[in-house]
Amino acid sequence: ASIPTIKIIDAKNYVGQTVKIGVWLRQKRGSGKIAFLQLRDGTAFFQGVVVKANVSPEVFETAKELKQETSMYVTGEIHADDRSSFGYEMAVQDIQVIGESHDYPITPKEHGTEFLFDERHLYLRHLKPFATLRIRNTLIAATYEFFNNEGFIKLDAPLLTGSAPEGTTDLFETDYFDHQAYLSQTGQLYAEAGAMAFGKVFTFGPAFRAEKSKTRRHLTEFWMIEPEMAFMHQDESLELQERYVAFLIEKVLERNDQELDILKRDKELLRSYTKLPFPRVSYDDAIKLLQDNDFDVKWGVDFGSPEETFLANHFSKPVFITNFPKAIKAFYMKRDPKRDDIVISADLLAPEGYGEIIGGSERDTDYDYLKSRIEEQGLSMDDYGWYLDLRKYGSVPHSGFGLGLERMVTFVTGEDHIREAIPFPRMTHRLRP
Ligand code: 4AD
Numbered sequence: 001a002s003i004p005t006i007k008i009i010d011a012k013n014y015v016g017q018t019v020k021i022g023v024w025l026r027q028k029r030g031s032g033k034i035a036f037l038q039l040r041d042g043t044a045f046f047q048g049v050v051v052k053a054n055v056s057p058e059v060f061e062t063a064k065e066l067k068q069e070t071s072m073y074v075t076g077e078i079h080a081d082d083r084s085s086f087g088y089e090m091a092v093q094d095i096q097v098i099g100e101s102h103d104y105p106i107t108p109k110e111h112g113t114e115f116l117f118d119e120r121h122l123y124l125r126h127l128k129p130f131a132t133l134r135i136r137n138t139l140i141a142a143t144y145e146f147f148n149n150e151g152f153i154k155l156d157a158p159l160l161t162g163s164a165p166e167g168t169t170d171l172f173e174t175d176y177f178d179h180q181a182y183l184s185q186t187g188q189l190y191a192e193a194g195a196m197a198f199g200k201v202f203t204f205g206p207a208f209r210a211e212k213s214k215t216r217r218h219l220t221e222f223w224m225i226e227p228e229m230a231f232m233h234q235d236e237s238l239e240l241q242e243r244y245v246a247f248l249i250e251k252v253l254e255r256n257d258q259e260l261d262i263l264k265r266d267k268e269l270l271r272s273y274t275k276l277p278f279p280r281v282s283y284d285d286a287i288k289l290l291q292d293n294d295f296d297v298k299w300g301v302d303f304g305s306p307e308e309t310f311l312a313n314h315f316s317k318p319v320f321i322t323n324f325p326k327a328i329k330a331f332y333m334k335r336d337p338k339r340d341d342i343v344i345s346a347d348l349l350a351p352e353g354y355g356e357i358i359g360g361s362e363r364d365t366d367y368d369y370l371k372s373r374i375e376e377q378g379l380s381m382d383d384y385g386w387y388l389d390l391r392k393y394g395s396v397p398h399s400g401f402g403l404g405l406e407r408m409v410t411f412v413t414g415e416d417h418i419r420e421a422i423p424f425p426r427m428t429h430r431l432r433p
């Protein structure tokens with residue numbers, strides 16, 4: 001029978017059989033009689049054992065000469081291996097080198113973070129990025145599953161735009177023939193148009209913000225999921241948001257056991273975050289709670305990282321902070337009918353210091369009010385006329401929100417810096433690789 005070519009992750013189905021696997025060498029150790037090859041193929045990590053007495057002299061010589069990141073086919077029999085967490089290894093009989101590798105820069109010794117991100121194109125191959133980015137992939141797949149199950153349409157918003165709905169301070173500008181364009185800060189205004197056409201839509205794409213502040217939670221290019229629902233008020237939107245977040249965590253627990261182990265993430269803690277509902281605390285009460293705990297904050301300020309961390313840890317769960325001051329939020333948010341100084345909005349704060357993972361609101365539907373807000377903020381009616389049309393032709397109550405994918409990745413994986421959460425991070429001082 002011919003030898004099957006398999007992936008490491010499927011080794012458990014081939015115990016006692018001879019198989020062939022395309023792999024890269026991570027590390028190697030051994031003696032004159034045996035070589036232990038640490039191998040990876042993008043699906044998992046395991047060990048190949050080359051015993052001098054069992055292979056040809058050429059194969060043993062090849063094994064001894066292998067350099068870090070050499071690519072090859074290894075052929076051999078799969079055995080159970082109780083000493084490794086993976087549980088299986090290969091008794092290697094043959095090695096066929098494909099691509100040599102010399103002086104691979106990321107050696108097994110400790111390297112600084114800046115160096116690793118200068119080498120991000122190679123660093124992707126290592127344990128932490130492997131685990132983190134596979135979890136990111138689960139979050140992406142689960143997002144499509146969740147919203148498809150809920151009857152949403154995926155609506156693609158443009159990335160080159162003429163509008164700046166999240167404020168003009170952090171815009172990336174670019175020439176657009178005779179005009180000026182901006183890289184999109186949010187797909188939301190387009191999602192609102194989509195909601196009036198399809199009822200429930202979500203956008204999912206990159207967002208660009210020229211964030212000058214260097215923090216461990218901000219990227220200049222990040223990915224955002226923005227659902228928008230017609231005929232929906234904010235309370236129902238909050239229920240959807242918490243079900244979505246719980247669904248994402250459940251799918252990672254279901255599908256990424258190996259990755260959570262690599263990252264040493266506490267699974268029971270993660271599971272505790274799937275118990276609904278999440279607490280809802282008004283901004284007013286949050287300010288009082290902070291003041292009672294010796295924070296020097298006044299009504300009207302936006303929360304910084306210490307405040308967010310305190311609030312979420314206080315409830316040991318993701319927590320919605322609702323109804324923020326109008327003055328610190330975007331122009332489109334719906335006014336509270338009973339109070340002119342707040343808007344019907346909510347931020348979802350993650351526990352353990354991962355910060356704001358969702359921002360959202362009900363949208364104002366009043367043409368004249370929105371027009372005045374747009375003018376107040378110095379935005380041009382040429383750019384927003386189309387948006388106001390949505391309030392002219394069959395406007396309905398509608399709500400939506402934006403989840404920052406990389407914030408969610410850091411929260412689920414337990415990474416302390418957002419640069420780990422995206423394959424090629426873009427930050428104030430990083431445009432390469
Ligand atoms: O709160 P934000 O600014 O809300 C919006 O953009 C709305 N248009 C969303 C909507 O209602 N459709 O951003 C939403 C989320 C934040 O909660 C955060 O998770 C993430 O996007 N985010 C960032 N993530 C990484 N780097 C940045 N610079 C981010 N800015 C926002």
Ligand code: MG
Nearest residue numbers: 347356358359
């Ligand atoms: Mg926000």
